[in-house]
Each structure stands twice: as structure tokens, then as C-alpha cells.
Amino acid sequence: MAKILTKEDTKTKKTNKKNTKTTKKKEDTQITTVENEKKSSSSPFEGITKKPKRILIKEQKEIKDLYPYQKEAVEKIFKRLEEMPPNANLLFQLPTGGGKTIIFSEIAKRYIQKYKRKVLILTHRIELSHQTSEVLSSIGISNKIINSEVKQLPNQTPYQCFTALVETLNNRLQENEEFLEDIGLVIVDEAHNNSFRKIFHYFKDVNILGVTATPLSSNKKLPLYQIYNDLIVGESIKSLIEKGYLCDADTYTYEVNLSSLRVGSNGEFTVSSHEQLYTQSVMLNKLIQAYEERALNTKTLIFNAGILTSKAVYEAFSKKGYPIKHLDSTFSDRDRAEVLEWFRNTPNGILTSVSILTQGFDEPAVESIILNRATRSLTLYHQMIGRGSRVWKNKRRFQIIDLGNNLRRFGYWQTEIDWRHVFREPHLYLENRYKDNWDYELEFNYELPPEVRERFVNSSYEAYSVKDKYQEYIKKGIKPSVILEESLHDHYERIIGNASEKEEAYELFELLKDEIKHRLKQYCKCINATDNYYLWQYQQYITKLKKMINNHYDV
Known part of the structure; x- marks a missing residue:
């Protein structure tokens, strides 16, 4: 708590x-060993038309056995990928610290073993590429990091998997769309990051598996459900804590x-x-x-x-x-x-x-x-x-x-989140979060930054609480709109009291805009007004204040 x-x-x-x-x-973490995976005998992914190349798998190495929840996730993801058409994409959610890299590396290994095609793993940071490469090597998957130093790959036969920085690979594919050969599966690490979108059109007939701790797009205008057809939710933070993994x-x-x-x-x-x-x-x-x-x-x-x-x-x-x-x-x-x-x-x-x-x-x-x-x-x-x-x-x-x-x-x-709701209704989720938080922030009175206060040395500064004024005037039977008139006069007096000429007055006017917005939002919250009313009231306030400034200096 x-x-x-x-x-x-x-x-x-x-x-x-x-x-x-x-x-x-x-309780202390319990390390559980799991049995070796059983080889699946089901048919390859539907829609694969390229002739598969034979890829030799090195003798497998083990860094550690998968935890039970990780093994369950691998089985569920792989099964779902097999059921999906070739142009469908899947998103997997697992908390930070749950072992996403280990899980998708195991997915890559199984895919290579079963379908004899290559896997591409996309990251947006070089340290993540190195981290992934080390895990792949530890389980016997030969791989190549595609960074800014890799200009060409004439011989790709030795590699079963590629880990690539998205920006670098995008540049290479723009130069040559066949820069990579025989890619059957694309895995996207930190899939919430929208920088990967620009590269997806090069892999239209390939399944894409995105992995993230939070299936919420980094750009609210580009929700993840536009790219990924389905979401698999992994173990929750609360569950991983209870089982001793976090x-x-x-x-x-x-x-x-x-x-x-x-x-x-x-x-x-x-x-x-x-x-x-x-x-x-x-x-x-x-x-x-x-x-x-x-x-x-x-x-x-x-x-x-x-x-x-x-x-x-x-x-x-x-x-x-x-x-x-x-x-x-x-x-x-x-x-x-x-x-x-x-x-x-x-x-x-x-x-x-x-x-x-x-x-x-x-x-x-x-x-x-x-x-x-x-x-x-x-x-x-x-x-x-x-x-x-x-x-x-x-x-x-x-x-x-x-x-x-x-x-x-x-x-x-630790609180459990309905990730399916977040994935399907991201706008609704964000709106509720931001509204609740903004209501909380409005409980505070706005304080001018010190460097702004220095521009108003001729005026005494006192915190102005719209909420307190509203409650006071309601009790006295005074119209709440009087608050706006008082606030407008307060800003006018502070501006002309510290500006010797009109140009300087407008500089001070700009410095007070954040305070003006905060007061008006507090006022609109008190009277339960809509966002549109706030925008209208703000324009009215600004127009009146400018007119008062002009009248003072143009006389």
C-alpha cells in the first residue's frame, strides 16, 4: 500500500x-525445471509460398530452463501463430521483468526448427539488440546484428536469425527491398513504440509477433489494434509477485x-x-x-x-x-x-x-x-x-x-489492469486517466515560476483560489461570474503596473497565460461546464484583457 x-x-x-x-x-523464488519441449507434428503456417531453405540448427545450449508461466506463454503464442493466416499479426503482453526476451527467443528457435525459415527480430535500441543476440546465441541460434556498420549481407546462409535496429534496417530496405532473404517470422520488441510501423509494409505476407509490457501505443492517434489482430495477455505483475518471480x-x-x-x-x-x-x-x-x-x-x-x-x-x-x-x-x-x-x-x-x-x-x-x-x-x-x-x-x-x-x-x-480493454479501447482508457488526474491537479492553486515573478516586482503576489472564491460567493448569494471579473481586473492591474509601454505589457500578458488557463479550468470545474465552454470562455477572457491593455496604452 x-x-x-x-x-x-x-x-x-x-x-x-x-x-x-x-x-x-x-516467499523466496522457487526455480522450477521444465521438461524438454515435445516436437510438434502439425502442418506449417498457412500461406508460406517461398521454397524453404535448409537451415542447420547448432547443438542446443541451455542458459536455464523456462519457468512454467514462460513455457505456457510459448505454447499459447506458437499455437496461435499456427492458427493465423500469413498476413495476420499477434501482440503479446508480459510485465517488465517477466522474461519477454527469453520467451520470444524460444519462439524464434521453435519456428526455425519447425519451418526451416529465418526470423527477424526488430529493436529500437542497440543495447536491446545485443541483449537479444546474447540470448539467441546461448540457445544455439546463429544470428547477426544489423547495425549501422552492416551495409550489405551477400552471404546470409550462416545466419538463422537477424536482430536489427529499426532505423538501420529501414534505410537498408529503402535501398534494396530484398536486403534480407527468406524471412518467415518478424518479432518486434517493445512493440508499443510506433517507430516500427514504417517497416511493416516490407513484410506484408509474414506473421508479425509484437511483445510489450504495455499494449498501449506511444502515439494515441495510431492505436495498436490497427496493426495487431489479437492480443495474448501473459502473467500479471500481481501473479508474478505471488509466485516469487518479481x-x-x-x-x-x-x-x-x-x-x-x-x-x-x-x-x-x-x-x-x-x-x-x-x-x-x-x-x-x-x-x-x-x-x-x-x-x-x-x-x-x-x-x-x-x-x-x-x-x-x-x-x-x-x-x-x-x-x-x-x-x-x-x-x-x-x-x-x-x-x-x-x-x-x-x-x-x-x-x-x-x-x-x-x-x-x-x-x-x-x-x-x-x-x-x-x-x-x-x-x-x-x-x-x-x-x-x-x-x-x-x-x-x-x-x-x-x-x-x-x-x-x-x-x-501491482494493480491488475484489463489489458484487453486497454488494447481495444485505448482512447477511453487514456481519457479516464487524464480526466481523473486533471481533476486532482486543479485542487492546487497555480504558482508562477520564480523567473516569471521577477517580471512583476511592482505587484504583490498572492495565490488566488477560484475554488475558495466560488464556495464563498455561493454562500453569500453572489453570482459565480463575478470571479471572472475579479480575475480579469487582477491580471490587468498586474500587467500595467509592471509595464512601461504596450510592447512590454504584451510580453507580461504572454507570461500570465498559463495562470489564466488554470483559473478558468478551475472555474469551469466548479460550475460543471463542458470543455467547449472552457474554450469559449478562454477566448472571451483573452479578448477582453487585450482590449483593456490597448485602451490603457493607446490613450
């Missing part, structure tokens, strides 16, 4: 980490006023608005407070939205004497490797980064995950938390510290 921290809580003495845990400890989590959330965050064209909170909020001393102090209260002396990952924030976090923790390193995408491979090696070898090490560690990174000893950011992406939410969910030695629990109101947005990480 999450702990919603109040001001009183933050004044209490720091407690030992062991005493903060309230949930029953799960660690359970204690979640602690610190309330943060996110009203200053802006949403970009991609539907996510912008990096720039994150940087303005999370680099402020009040937020850095809150982060350190949260760490000291809940994660002190644990191996900790801190996720931030921007590089400037991560560097500010590094400086703040360093001044306090804590062992911390910063890592971002500008690091060379060598520097990145050195930082990760330091992190692995430092029991109470802290690593602050941006999104670079959400995929292709595995350090099971991580005990605490700090979300020092807000996100509107369910996928990113699960990816970040998943970095701490691995079972390791005596570790059966980890901690999530939320400094971005993400728990309110997406719920507990």
Missing part, C-alpha cells in the same frame, strides 16, 4: 527502512503541485516545464528529504525528465556527501560503462539519469526507485518501476518513491 505523506509525516524522525514495510514478505513494492508518494507543467504535442509533459519546476531548490530539498526518509543507504535509481534536472540532483546529493553519479545520453559508451560498473559495485550507490535506463538495463540489486518527474505515459511508468522489481539474493521487496503524482495518474504498479 502507498503511504500518502502529510506535512505532519515529514516532521517525524527518520525511520529505519525495515520498519516502514507493512506488507507480508513473499519483488513486491512499498510505494510512498509526496504531493507535488504540477500545475505549471505543460503538455506537448506528443501528449507528454514537456521537458522544459519539468526543468523549470524540478530544478527549483524547494523540489531538490523535497527529493533529498524523501530519500533520507525512505531510501537512505539503499541502491537507488532516480529518474528525471531532463538532463539539467539530473545534473542538479547530482550536485544537490553530492553536497550532502551521498555517493551519486549522473548518466545521460550524451555519455560515450566507455563513460556509460564506467558509471554502470561503479553503480553495480557500490552497495548504497545512487544513480540519477533521464530515460536512458528505462530499457535494456538490468541491475537486480536496485532497492529504491525514485520518480523525480511526472509522466502521462503508462509505458514509461511501468518501465521505470520495473528497474527495481527483479528478485536478487535475499531481496524480495523494493521501494517506489513518487514525486510526480504518478500514483494518482496510473494507480499502484
